[in-house]
Amino acid sequence: MTSPLERKIKITGPVVVTANRVADGAVVYRSPDGGWTTKLDAAAVATDAARARAMIAEATADDLRAVGPYIAPVEVTESGERRPGNLRELIRLAGPTIDLPVTFGI
C-alpha cells in the first residue's frame, strides 16, 4: 500500500484529515493549529490537492498523537457547518448506526 505521502492526491471537494487518537482510539480531525480535535466543526478543511498533501504529511509525521491519518471527504454547508462526507465518516463521527445493547444497571 503506498504511503499517503507518495500517493497521488486528487480531491473533488472539501476534505479533512482524520485519524484515531493513539491513547484511546477516539476519532480525531487535524485542526488548523496543527493539533487534533474530536470536533469536526473545528477541523481544518482543504480544498486543493497541494494543501491536502501538506496536511497529510504533517499528520503522518505526528505519529505520537494520532495513528492512521487519511484524507476524508467533508460537506461544508452554506452556514459553514461541517458534515461527514460519506457513510463511513458519518459512522466514525456519530457511532454505530445500530442501538448498542442496553447496559444500564450493569
Added chain:
Amino acid sequence: MYVYDSIDRTFVAERVAEFRDQVARRLSGALTEDEFKPLRLMNGVYLQLHAYMLRIANPYGTLSSNQLRRLAHVARRYDRGYGHFTTRQNIQFHWIKLEEIPDALADLADVGMHGMQTSGNNVRNITTDQWAGVAPDEIEDPRIWAEIIRQHVTLHPEFSFMPRKFKICVGTAAHDRAALRIHDLAFRLHRNEAGEAGFEVMVGGGLGRTPYLAQTIRPFLKKRDLLSYVEAVLRTYNQFGRRDNIWKARIKILVHDLGAQAFAKEVEAEWQTIKDGPLALDSAVVAEIASRFVYPDYETLEDSPAEFTAARRADPQFDRWVDNAVNNHKKPGYAIVTISLKPEGGTPGDATAVQMDALADIADRYSFGEIRIGHEQNLALPHVAQRDLPAVWRALDALGLAIPNIGLVSDIISCPGLDYCSLANARSIPIAQELTRRFRDLDRQRALGRLHINISGCINACGHHHVGHIGILGVEKNGEEFYQITLGGKADDHSELGTLIGPAVPYGKVADVVEDIAAAYLDLRTSPDELFIDTLKRTGIEPFRDRVYAAH
C-alpha cells in the same frame, strides 16, 4: 476443562508485562506505529473505526464460569458493558482504550485468559467443535490435541512473523461441526481400518477474496507425529508463502499454486527430518496434558427423568425450546444446551455483562461451571442434567437467551461490519437485525427449517458468507451499500462454497430478497422434510435466481 498451572500463568504474566512496556513505549514515542502495530496485533489489539478493539482468545471455545465473570468485568470496567462472540470462538471488546489495555490484560491473566495471537501473522486461536468432550458421536476429546498444538505455537520463535495469519482446527466427530475445511490446517481425528486413532490432515482452506476449501494431503497421521507435522507445514509456509501481496499470502494460495501434491511433498520432506526429534509426542507428555483436563463428576442418571418429560408435556414453549436447543449428551441423563445470542433486533453474537454474569451463575449451578462458545456465535452449556432443563430454560428465558431459533433462519452469523470495522465496505448488523424482524414468527422459522444465513461486510469474509446456505456480502458501489447474494454454501462434512446468483442488490432490498428465496424454497421443496440446502442442490440456483431478479 484445561486447568492452568504455574508455568502457564507465569507465561501469561510475563507477556502482560512485556505488552505493558510496549504500550508505554508507544505512548512515549519510543516506538512508532509501524513498529508497534505488529506487536499490538500479537496481543489481539486492533484499531477500528471508533476505538481500539481487543480480542481475547478462548482456546477451543471452552470457558469456566470464573472466566466468563472476568469477561463481564472487563466489559463493565474497560468497555461499554458488552462483548461480542466471534466466528472463531473468541470474544471482542469494541470500545477499549490502548492505555487501559495492559490493566485489562492483567485482570484477564488472573483467570488464565489473554489476547495473544488473536491477531497478526501467526497461528491464531485453535478451534474445535463446541460440543467437544460431550458429544455422543466423537471418538475422543479433540481439545487435548488442540491444547498440545496451542502450547507449541504460542510465541513460537520461528512462526511469529509468517506471511499471513494461520488458522488451525481440530475435529473428531462423525459430523463436522467445526467447519474444518475452511481452515489453513485442519486435523480430523478418526479411526483407520486397523482401528487406530489418528488424523486426516487437510491444508489450504480459507475464505476471503479467493476462497478455497482445504485439501487432504495425508489421509492418516499418527498421534505421535502431530506436532512435528504441524511444524513441517508451518515451516514450509513460512519459507515459501508469498509476502509480496497481502491478498495472495495465505497458505491456500501456496497450496493452489504448487498443487496439493507438490505441496505435500515439500511438507513430507521437511517432516522426515524432524519427526523423530524432540517434537515426537510420547504417551507421558500426552497423558500429562490430558490429565489437566478436568471432567465433571457426573452422576449416574437415567435419560428422560419424570420431571423433564412432564414439563415437556405441560409447557409447549419449553417443549419447543428442548426440540430446538437441547442435544444429546454422551452421558445418560445429561444434555447439551445451546444458548441463542440471536434475539430479534439484536446484534448476532453480542452479550451484555449482566447476561455474562448471570450465565456464569447458571453454569455454576447447572453445568459444572463450564460454558462453550460456538463458531456460529452462540454459547452452550455442555453438562446439564436433563432433570434441570426446566430450571435452566426459565433462567435463560429471563435473560432473553432462550429463543428457540438455533440453526433456523434468524440464527444469523454476521461480522460486525461497517458499524464497527475499519475494513468494511458495508454494514452487516442492520441487515441481520432486519432479517430477524421479518422472520420473527417462530412457526414460520420452524416451517423453513434449518437455514443458515451468513453476512460479511467486506471480502475478508469474517462472517463466513462463502459457506452460508444464503451468503450475503456487502460491497460499495458509488458510495452506496450493495450486497451480493450467494446460495448453496456449506461448512460441514460436504463443504461447498456458495454460488453468486446475480448482480448485487441495494441495502433496502436485501431482506426482500431473502424473503423471496425463502418463498421459492417453500414452493420448490418436495416435502417439509427436504431441507433448504437439499432443495437447492436438487433444483440448482436458477429457480431461486429467477424469482429474486424477476421481482426486483
Added chain:
Amino acid sequence: MPLIENGRIVEDRYVRVAADDPIPERVPVIVPAQRFLAEADALIGRDGSLGVDWPNDRRVAELEPWLGHLALIALNFPKFKDGRAYSQARLLRETYGFGGTLRATGDVLRDQFHFLVRAGFDSFEVKKPADAAVFAQVLARYSVYYQPGADGRMPALRRRLQSEPAPKIAETV
C-alpha cells in the same frame, strides 16, 4: 549499528566485502551470497575466517556443502515482519548442525531478541542503540517457553514431567 554478541555490545571483527572489492588478507570477512557461490573454493582456501550474507529467499540447503568452512552466516530481516530467516536459522542449526556464528541483520529490534535467540542466532546487528543497550535485560524477562528452542531451555511440556506435579491452580476469583 551496534553489534551484540554474548549479551553485550562488541566491536565487529568482520569486514563486509562488496561484490567486486578486493578481499583483504587475514581478516574475517563477510561476502555476499552470489560472490561466495561463484568463488567458494578460492574463499575457503584463504587464510582468515569466512562469512557469507545469505538472502532470506534462498534455501539454506545450498550452503550445505560448505558449512564446515563457514565461520559465520549472516541472515537477513528486510523488515522485521518478514520472518523467513527464523526458519533458515533453525534449519541451519538443527537440520544441518551448523555450529558457527549465526548473525541477524536488517530490521532487528528489541521485541524480536528473544525470538532470535531461541531460533539459534548468537550475533545481532541491532538497529537502534537504545535497544542494544537493553539486550540482556529484555532476555531476562522471560522464564517460560512452550517449545524446545535452540537456546537449550527446557520447554514447558518437558519441564512439567520433570518437576513435582505442579499444583493445579484453580481460578483465584
